[in-house]
Amino acid sequence: MSAISTLFTALFYISLVIFLVGMARKIYQYWITPAPLKIPTAPTPLTQTGVVMRMAREVVLFESLFKANKWTWLFGWLFHLGLLLVLIRHVRYFWPGDLPEIFLLVQPFKYAAFAMVIGLIGLMGRRIFVERIRYISAPSDYLMLIMLLVIGVSGAVMTFTTNHTDIIMVKEFASGLITFNWADLPTEVYFLVHLFLVFVLMAIFPISKLLHVPGMFFSPTRNQVDNARKKRHISPWALKQEQEHAVKLEQTLGKDE
Amino acid sequence: MAAKEFDIPVLPTYIEIPKINEGAMEGDGPFKASKEFQNPLGFPGEKVDNWQEVAIAKMGELKSKYRSVQVFLDSCVKCGACTDKCHYFLGSSDPKNMPVARQDLFRSVYRRHFTFAGKHFPKLVGAKELDDKMLDDWYNYFHQCSQCRRCSVFCPYGIDTAEISMAAREVLDAVGVGQKYCNQILGKAITIGNNLGLPEPALRDTLLDLEEEIEEETGVAIKYPLDVKGAEILLITPSADFFAEPHIDGLIGYGKVFHQDGVSWTMSSYASEGANFGMFIGSYDIMRKAALRIRKAALDLEVSRVMVGECGHAWRVAYSFWNTLTGVGAGATDEFGLKLQNQLDSRYPQPQHIIEYTHDLIQRDKLKFDKSANDDRTVTFHDSCNVARATNMGGIPNGQFILPREVIKAVCNNYVDMERTTIKESTFCCGGGAGILTDDLMEIRIKGAMPRMQALKEVEKTDGVNTLVAICAICKSQFSKVLPKFDFDPYMIVSAHQLVSEAIVIDKPQTDDSEAEVAEESVAE
Ligand code: HEM
Ligand code: SF4
Ligand code: SF4
Numbered sequence: 001m002s003a004i005s006t007l008f009t010a011l012f013y014i015s016l017v018i019f020l021v022g023m024a025r026k027i028y029q030y031w032i033t034p035a036p037l038k039i040p041t042a043p044t045p046l047t048q049t050g051v052v053m054r055m056a057r058e059v060v061l062f063e064s065l066f067k068a069n070k071w072t073w074l075f076g077w078l079f080h081l082g083l084l085l086v087l088i089r090h091v092r093y094f095w096p097g098d099l100p101e102i103f104l105l106v107q108p109f110k111y112a113a114f115a116m117v118i119g120l121i122g123l124m125g126r127r128i129f130v131e132r133i134r135y136i137s138a139p140s141d142y143l144m145l146i147m148l149l150v151i152g153v154s155g156a157v158m159t160f161t162t163n164h165t166d167i168i169m170v171k172e173f174a175s176g177l178i179t180f181n182w183a184d185l186p187t188e189v190y191f192l193v194h195l196f197l198v199f200v201l202m203a204i205f206p207i208s209k210l211l212h213v214p215g216m217f218f219s220p221t222r223n224q225v226d227n228a229r230k231k232r233h234i235s236p237w238a239l240k241q242e243q244e245h246a247v248k249l250e251q252t253l254g255k256d257e
Numbered sequence: 258m259a260a261k262e263f264d265i266p267v268l269p270t271y272i273e274i275p276k277i278n279e280g281a282m283e284g285d286g287p288f289k290a291s292k293e294f295q296n297p298l299g300f301p302g303e304k305v306d307n308w309q310e311v312a313i314a315k316m317g318e319l320k321s322k323y324r325s326v327q328v329f330l331d332s333c334v335k336c337g338a339c340t341d342k343c344h345y346f347l348g349s350s351d352p353k354n355m356p357v358a359r360q361d362l363f364r365s366v367y368r369r370h371f372t373f374a375g376k377h378f379p380k381l382v383g384a385k386e387l388d389d390k391m392l393d394d395w396y397n398y399f400h401q402c403s404q405c406r407r408c409s410v411f412c413p414y415g416i417d418t419a420e421i422s423m424a425a426r427e428v429l430d431a432v433g434v435g436q437k438y439c440n441q442i443l444g445k446a447i448t449i450g451n452n453l454g455l456p457e458p459a460l461r462d463t464l465l466d467l468e469e470e471i472e473e474e475t476g477v478a479i480k481y482p483l484d485v486k487g488a489e490i491l492l493i494t495p496s497a498d499f500f501a502e503p504h505i506d507g508l509i510g511y512g513k514v515f516h517q518d519g520v521s522w523t524m525s526s527y528a529s530e531g532a533n534f535g536m537f538i539g540s541y542d543i544m545r546k547a548a549l550r551i552r553k554a555a556l557d558l559e560v561s562r563v564m565v566g567e568c569g570h571a572w573r574v575a576y577s578f579w580n581t582l583t584g585v586g587a588g589a590t591d592e593f594g595l596k597l598q599n600q601l602d603s604r605y606p607q608p609q610h611i612i613e614y615t616h617d618l619i620q621r622d623k624l625k626f627d628k629s630a631n632d633d634r635t636v637t638f639h640d641s642c643n644v645a646r647a648t649n650m651g652g653i654p655n656g657q658f659i660l661p662r663e664v665i666k667a668v669c670n671n672y673v674d675m676e677r678t679t680i681k682e683s684t685f686c687c688g689g690g691a692g693i694l695t696d697d698l699m700e701i702r703i704k705g706a707m708p709r710m711q712a713l714k715e716v717e718k719t720d721g722v723n724t725l726v727a728i729c730a731i732c733k734s735q736f737s738k739v740l741p742k743f744d745f746d747p748y749m750i751v752s753a754h755q756l757v758s759e760a761i762v763i764d765k766p767q768t769d770d771s772e773a774e775v776a777e778e779s780v781a782e
Contacts, residue, residue, distance in 0.1 A: 036541060043655055136335050211332055219325075219416070220324055230586070230588055
């Protein structure tokens with residue numbers, strides 16, 4: 001194996017471990033941090049099913065964002081939909097051997113890359129030209145978009161221009177990462193840049209705003225059932241506090257009369 | 258500071274998103290609490306020497322106790338969807354009043370001290386140190402947030418700036434920089450029992466006067482009972498209802514409804530306050546302390562129902578938090594909660610809102626109205642933010658929007674809603690919530706009221722609206738103050754139960770008898 005292949009193989013595992021460990025730690029942190037009070041935001045679901053439906057609408061349709069701002073919604077949704085399709089299409093590289101038929105369904109969506117790139121350009125445009133959004137943007141916010149743009153564009157260049165890489169080789173390399181049969185990778189610059197940035201993306205996932213992915217599911221204003229009167233909701237720390245001070249409180253209350 | 262000159266916003270024909278104007282609302286913030294108000298709540302009397310250390314430690318504590326704080330600080334993608342949703346930004350154009358920018362005052366410090374990226378690459382991710390300037394900004398801008406949660410409705414992750422505001426105020430209190438208005442009031446509420454510091458004899462006198470006045474006016478002895486042991490209903494209402502205009506007319510309305518229903522009810526001198534400012538300063542413990550007085554009153558008076566009067570955040574605390582804090586509700590598993598819940602009548606929701614109660618009576622045809630009594634009015638309803646975005650009524654989806662409107666429509670003939678994007682879950686705050694209702698914050702109160710006033714102006718023009726109904730004590734006080742600044746009649750703001758009071762047909766004692774006779778006769782037949 002060439003030096004560069006070895007380097008990229010190593011980078012893959014390093015970034016994967018950072019991603020998995022980092023995300024596991026973050027999700028664990030969210031999991032153990034209690035939400036001591038009922039704070040769902042209207043329009044609130046009164047049942048658990050309602051919560052699931054609400055969450056599904058948020059994840060699939062970006063419902064709240066749609067209410068808030070149509071342009072941001074349009075670009076944001078295009079980008080994410082494109083990203084999703086592109087990611088699914090990437091499974092074929094990692095799948096050792098023939099792809100199960102179900103994945104063939106998305107193969108026609110190779111133009112998803114355009115949706116993704118157009119979405120990203122739109123989001124970038126808003127960040128640069130809408131004064132309010134410019135005001136709240138840090139350098140990392142631009143960099144994140146630039147990085148995704150470069151990933152998307154370099155990918156599209158390989159798909160749609162004559163700068164094709166050797167797909168067979170890519171498949172061997174990528175599936176080799178999964179099956180530990182390490183192989184050489186193509187060394188065209190488009191491909192190396194594409195791959196390197198994906199590794200960076202994986203590594204920064206747990207320490208950046210990409211935490212919106214787990215965060216979305218843990219958001220108490222969105223995932224709570226509005227049933228405070230029917231069912232007592234109490235956090236472990238509050239319960240402990242209550243039990244420890246129970247007697248004292250009962251005794252002190254009313255003493256000031 | 259308080260006397261600073263400022264322009265009252267001119268109402269536009271529709272709400273435009275302003276160009277940002279940095280530093281427009283820069284300032285020292287509201288009056289700070291001195292020792293005498295800080296210490297009774299367990300807060301340091303002045304800014305402590307090692308305040309940075311204390312503040313960072315407090316932030317660490319809060320983010321481990323509140324999932325909202327932890328998740329919200331991490332998840333924001335700076336998409337900007339919330340930037341034009343805050344009434345304080347729309348009215349003041351100060352960019353730090355954009356919800357995400359307000360959160361960022363807190364988030365930038367969180368990043369600096371608690372995240373890898375912020376510790377090692379602060380410039381890259383906009384992480385900042387908590388220095389004097391930053392603390393001043395916290396104090397100023399977290400007291401320009403009414404915790405109305407409008408931003409949370411529109412954020413793709415439901416990020417609720419109110420949660421961050423509460424956390425920031427908690428940190429500020431912990432380092433000895435508290436707000437005078439809130440903390441002074443809380444001191445009274447948890448020692449005397451109400452925000453006004455009204456002791457039992459004064460309260461009793463007020464209620465007696467009220468009874469006399471009403472009897473003179475209506476010829477019926479309608480009672481406003483205090484501390485009656487064994488009454489069925491304990492009414493917890495904001496203390497403003499006892500004396501402030503227009504609140505008191507709402508209280509009169511509650512009494513008439515109880516009277517018509519023939520139910521026994523009482524108020525408590527020990528727990529004579531529905532408002533709970535503990536929520537505003539973010540303190541679980543103080544909020545609980547205030548709520549515990551109500552539990553004690555309910556137990557001592559041996560009531561079987563607890564009901565809440567017209568007050569926005571009081572209803573939020575009651576509906577969403579009381580069961581958690583003190584077990585007023587159902588489904589308790591612990592000892593004291595079970596005790597209380599055994600005493601309370603489980604056929605009714607506990608606690609119940611006065612609107613739910615009146616609505617139920619209307620549904621069951623228990624009340625008679627002469628709607629024409631309100632014919633001089635064309636009415637619109639202001640959804641108070643805490644009721645609209647943080648509670649429910651009637652146990653049906655969106656009941657908190659439906660029930661008040663149905664009650665109003667049952668007692669008056671002319672009703673219109675304001676523009677769709679300014680009501681229900683998208684309602685604009687009155688501008689006075691969460692400890693902003695103080696004269697030293699008049700500038701932000703007036704500017705923050707602009708979006709609501711604009712929507713009101715529209716229905717005034719198109720439908721001739723001359724009455725604004727709210728079911729929140731803060732809204733009522735705030736509107737009384739700001740309406741005239743925007744060329745409205747300050748008396749156009751009324752309680753929902755004032756309209757009920759004006760239209761309700763009270764049975765006179767003699768008609769009572771004759772009706773009873775008629776009833777007996779029909780039974781005999
Ligand atoms: C459960 C899956 C996901 C959901 C529901 C989701 C949802 C959202 C929403 C609602 C926004 C705000 C609108 C916008 O600016 O586009 C957003 C922003 C963003 N998302 Fe996601 N997302 C998901 C997964 C991902 C993944 C896997 C990535 C990246 C690899 C990603 C990258 C981004 C970025 C970079 C932004 C900020 C865009 C900007 O700067 O304007 N998202 N996401
Ligand atoms: S909670 Fe209300 S006042 Fe506070 S930032 Fe959000 S919209 Fe503005
Ligand atoms: S809408 Fe939510 S995610 Fe978007 S900038 Fe505002 S707080 Fe951040």
